[in-house]
Amino acid sequence: xxxxxxxxxxxxxxxxxxxxxxxxxxxxxxxxxxxxxxxxxxxxxxxxxxxxxxxxxxxxxxxxxxxxxxxxxxxxxxxxxxxxxxxxxxxxxxxxxxxxxxxxxxxxxxxxxxxxxxxxxxxxxxxxxxxxxxxxxxxxxxxxxxxxxxxxxxxxxxxxxxxxxxxxxxxxxxxxxxxxxxxxxxxxxxxxxxxxxxxxxxxxxxxxxxxxxxxxxxxxxxxxxxxxxxxxxxxxxxxxxxxxxxxxxxxxxxxxxxxxxxxxxxxxxxxxxxxxxxxxxxxxxxxxxxxxxxxxxxxxxxxxxxxxxxxxxxxxxxxxxxxxxxxxxxxxxxxxxxxxxxxxxxxxxxxxxxxxxxxxxxx
Amino acid sequence: xxxxxxxxxxxxxxxxxxxxxxxxxxxxxxxxxxxxxxxxxxxxxxxxxxxxxxxxxxxxxxxxxxxxxxxxxxxxxxxxxxxxxxxxxxxxxxxxxxxxxxxxxxxxxxxxxxxxxxxxxxxxxxxxxx
Numbered sequence: 001x002x003x004x005x006x007x008x009x010x011x012x013x014x015x016x017x018x019x020x021x022x023x024x025x026x027x028x029x030x031x032x033x034x035x036x037x038x039x040x041x042x043x044x045x046x047x048x049x050x051x052x053x054x055x056x057x058x059x060x061x062x063x064x065x066x067x068x069x070x071x072x073x074x075x076x077x078x079x080x081x082x083x084x085x086x087x088x089x090x091x092x093x094x095x096x097x098x099x100x101x102x103x104x105x106x107x108x109x110x111x112x113x114x115x116x117x118x119x120x121x122x123x124x125x126x127x128x129x130x131x132x133x134x135x136x137x138x139x140x141x142x143x144x145x146x147x148x149x150x151x152x153x154x155x156x157x158x159x160x161x162x163x164x165x166x167x168x169x170x171x172x173x174x175x176x177x178x179x180x181x182x183x184x185x186x187x188x189x190x191x192x193x194x195x196x197x198x199x200x201x202x203x204x205x206x207x208x209x210x211x212x213x214x215x216x217x218x219x220x221x222x223x224x225x226x227x228x229x230x231x232x233x234x235x236x237x238x239x240x241x242x243x244x245x246x247x248x249x250x251x252x253x254x255x256x257x258x259x260x261x262x263x264x265x266x267x268x269x270x271x272x273x274x275x276x277x278x279x280x281x282x283x284x285x286x287x288x289x290x291x292x293x294x295x296x297x298x299x300x301x302x303x304x305x306x307x308x309x310x311x312x313x314x315x316x317x318x319x320x321x322x323x324x325x326x327x328x329x330x331x332x333x334x335x336x337x338x339x340x341x342x343x344x345x346x347x348x349x350x351x352x353x354x355x356x357x358x359x360x361x362x363x
Numbered sequence: 364x365x366x367x368x369x370x371x372x373x374x375x376x377x378x379x380x381x382x383x384x385x386x387x388x389x390x391x392x393x394x395x396x397x398x399x400x401x402x403x404x405x406x407x408x409x410x411x412x413x414x415x416x417x418x419x420x421x422x423x424x425x426x427x428x429x430x431x432x433x434x435x436x437x438x439x440x441x442x443x444x445x446x447x448x449x450x451x452x453x454x455x456x457x458x459x460x461x462x463x464x465x466x467x468x469x470x471x472x473x474x475x476x477x478x479x480x481x482x483x484x485x486x487x488x489x490x491x492x493x
Contacts, residue, residue: 016400031401032426226400226427292404292448294424316403316426 004049005201021113023050028224035227036318043149044223052115054108058133065106068125072260076101081170084258087268092246111240143204148194155215178210191235230315236357242313253284283334286356287325291349295325300343372478380435390463399425402451407443414438414467421464438469
């Protein structure tokens, strides 16, 4: 198993480590529910070094990104980030990604499990389209640390060389954090305010400890992948492999905001324009279970004695104090209030379609 | 870690069994409980259910996962620790005593010599517990 540059910090903190796409990662430190509550009430730190990062440079860098990225880079201001997909020709996502439009480069953050595939895909499209661009995989030359929660700005400001109140939501800037040159982005995967930084790996541990030190007054602690998954599910954010896959389109997953269907030269957009015109046959819904059993990934969804779909993600929600899930069902069963069931070994448990997302922070 | 009782036997899949006459009390080990993390539910077998060695007897659900509990022997379920459905604290805090899962009536002469004693189980855990 591969280890991130923060592995020793996780071991020292007593984390339970698990294999996550070939990486030894902390699934929890104190407990998933407690860590979830900490991020919702104050802030927590996340080791995201295992995630992939590509940098595209050269004169045709933006044309190449427009070609492979489902959202509209040209409409983004410099210093802004946007969520979208690397689609294949059929409109299915190879991955969901965040693209950062920088002055002389475009940064793309990709999922750990899709690192090699995305890298090969973008390079292949670059070569095939004869773009004058260079794709560099900086995943191992860059660490990635997130702080998420309402106290994030207060924790980061004393360490940061710029005024963070001037960095808007989904904006980023070059600055020094703890004396180290890095990009700081106001992005995240929890539904809370927060930042992500991309320092060199050899500085990661020092910054991790500095952030914990600065956050001490707020009770800031490291957060594992278990709480990260629950936080993103509560906030209505997809996880590749659950809500998105090579056989699930972003339209089915309700992620239209990551698409610009008017684009002509982007791989997969014509196929999705066609799907949009025809209408999708199934859609992702948000579900709340009224049983003590937890609906989980892969369980069957039933309606009226028939199997109608599958659970995409499910977890006990510390924030709602209920068992929550997402799942794909035929469009006729997507109305809020629709009563459905999930199946565990032939026993069915009730759940109900609710509005998405489960959790939205007050701004 | 609290030391484990010496009058019980262990399976590789982290169940324990205490045999008294023809009544076997079955539970899961401290290692299993620790590994599952925060417990949210226990699905217990109904009285009268046929327990079959190696087949699912109960399910222990945590925030992150569902753990299958395999029956260490054949028999009939005569009692389950019903209170665990609503409150999993006994299982989390005291898995070898108040956190037991089910009692199984087994045939006279049933032996559990094939299972591990506490020392062998500790060796199994030291080797990774898989």
